[in-house]
Amino acid sequence: xxxxxxxxxxxxxxxxxxxxxxxxxxxxxxxxxxxxxxxxxxxxxxxxxxxxxxxxxxxxxxxxxxxxxxxxxxxxxxxxxxxxxxxxxxxxxxxxxxxxxxxxxxxxxxxxxxxxxxxxxxxxxxxxxxxxxxxxxxxxxxxxxxxxxxxxxxxxxxxxxxxxxxxxxxxxxxxxxxxxxxxxxxxxxxxxxxxxxxxxxxxxxxxxxxxxxxxxxxxxxxxxxxxxxxxxxxxxxxxxxxxxxxxxxxxxxxxxxxxxxxxxxxxxxxxxxxxxxxxxxxxxxxxxxxxxxxxxxxxxxxxxxxxxxxxxxxxxxxxxxxxxxxxxxxxxxxxxxxxxxxxxxxxxxxxxxxxxxxxxxxxxxxxxxxxxxxxxxxxxxxxxxxxxxxxxxxxxxxxxxxxxxxxxxxxxxxxx
Ligand SMILES: [Zn+2]
Numbered sequence: 245x246x247x248x249x250x251x252x253x254x255x256x257x258x259x260x261x262x263x264x265x266x267x268x269x270x271x272x273x274x275x276x277x278x279x280x281x282x283x284x285x286x287x288x289x290x291x292x293x294x295x296x297x298x299x300x301x302x303x304x305x306x307x308x309x310x311x312x313x314x315x316x317x318x319x320x321x322x323x324x325x326x327x328x329x330x331x332x333x334x335x336x337x338x339x340x341x342x343x344x345x346x347x348x349x350x351x352x353x354x355x356x357x358x359x360x361x362x363x364x365x366x367x368x369x370x371x372x373x374x375x376x377x378x379x380x381x382x383x384x385x386x387x388x389x390x391x392x393x394x395x396x397x398x399x400x401x402x403x404x405x406x407x408x409x410x411x412x413x414x415x416x417x418x419x420x421x422x423x424x425x426x427x428x429x430x431x432x433x434x435x436x437x438x439x440x441x442x443x444x445x446x447x448x449x450x451x452x453x454x455x456x457x458x459x460x461x462x463x464x465x466x467x468x469x470x471x472x473x474x475x476x477x478x479x480x481x482x483x484x485x486x487x488x489x490x491x492x493x494x495x496x497x498x499x500x501x502x503x504x505x506x507x508x509x510x511x512x513x514x515x516x517x518x519x520x521x522x523x524x525x526x527x528x529x530x531x532x533x534x535x536x537x538x539x540x541x542x543x544x545x546x547x548x549x550x551x552x553x554x555x556x557x558x559x560x561x562x563x564x565x566x567x568x569x570x571x572x573x574x575x576x577x578x579x580x581x582x583x584x585x586x587x588x589x590x591x592x593x594x595x596x597x598x599x600x601x602x603x604x605x606x607x608x609x610x611x612x613x614x615x616x617x618x619x620x621x622x623x624x625x626x627x628x629x630x631x632x633x634x635x636x637x638x639x640x641x642x643x644x645x646x647x648x649x650x651x652x653x654x655x656x657x658x659x660x
Contacts, residue, residue: 343536366399387485477574513544
């Protein structure tokens with residue numbers, strides 16, 4: 245084109261210079277006239293993205309996260325209004341496994357699973373864990389040997405690498421227990437460790453105090469449950485397994501700190517746990533019980549719901565709210581409910597039997613002469629009519645005219 249030498253003649257000493265000049269001019273012209281090439285890739289203005297979840301790095305005991313240098317000077321992103329799941333956010337998942345316990349704690353790359361529900365819940369539990377767990381499960385705690393706590397752990401041990409398995413040291417004869425222990429012992433690189441009162445579990449930056457069982461165990465499977473207390477910043481949790489009143493009394497007698505913002509209610513809300521004295525010491529703001537819909541045990545028992553409400557706790561349960569997740573940064577916490585709804589209200593108290601009127605004082609009137617007995621026709625007894633009633637007990641404090649709810653008359657139907 246233009247660069248071809250139209251006149252190839254050499255025209256003297258300055259020809260080379262002229263050609264050079266010509267070349268330069270032609271290059272300039274070319275640049276000016278040539279079709280505009282596609283624009284050089286100019287760095288597109290990056291859309292301001294919401295800060296994504298920082299790649300979770302190993303939650304180590306070192307508190308200072310390594311600052312990631314900004315690669316290019318960018319205007320500072322607007323501060324996120326809703327706190328993104330920060331690296332220091334602990335989530336505690338009270339997983340709905342029906343009638344059974346399963347609680348996952350997740351902090352960065354540290355995951356701790358307390359119990360795994362029944363064997364039948366294992367598959368769905370593994371699915372749930374798969375969405376939360378990254379890499380290994382650092383520890384599994386089997387609070388005690390009952391199937392509604394360790395059954396689902398069998399599938400978990402098969403599906404995940406578990407680094408540590410904790411148990412209470414109490415053997416059982418069930419097949420479920422046998423399968424669980426076989427897998428726990430076979431877990432590659434896992435170690436099985438027995439826990440007792442006074443121990444501490446340190447996992448990443450989580451430190452659990454072991455409050456139960458005592459070194460001299462109850463020889464009662466429920467009461468020998470491993471009980472853990474976790475304090476994360478200012479927010480404390482108490483995980484009680486199926487510990488009953490005896491274990492609760494033992495923890496109180498030992499002077500252990502059981503205070504917790506969030507209480508996993510003992511033994512699925514059984515009335516044989518959650519004694520008044522224990523709840524008074526725990527003083528939970530939030531109480532989560534784990535029970536299946538229409539379970540055959542009647543969990544949670546009305547007495548427990550009443551006691552928890554009376555202490556001022558807001559009560560949530562797997563049968564009503566599904567999976568309950570507590571997220572905390574160590575200063576406050578928030579709840580996420582699978583089935584949103586208000587906390588469980590105390591049950592309607594069955595109407596107290598109205599105090600029977602105080603027995604009238606024995607008649608002092610003189611016996612009137614007996615009238616001529618006129619045989620009254622005896623009503624034909626029906627099957628449901630009491631024909632022989634006897635007052636078997638009267639409690640009356642004698643303070644007239646006070647009427648007190650504990651004054652009563654016990655009437656026994658001796659039947660026909
Ligand atoms: Zn249980």
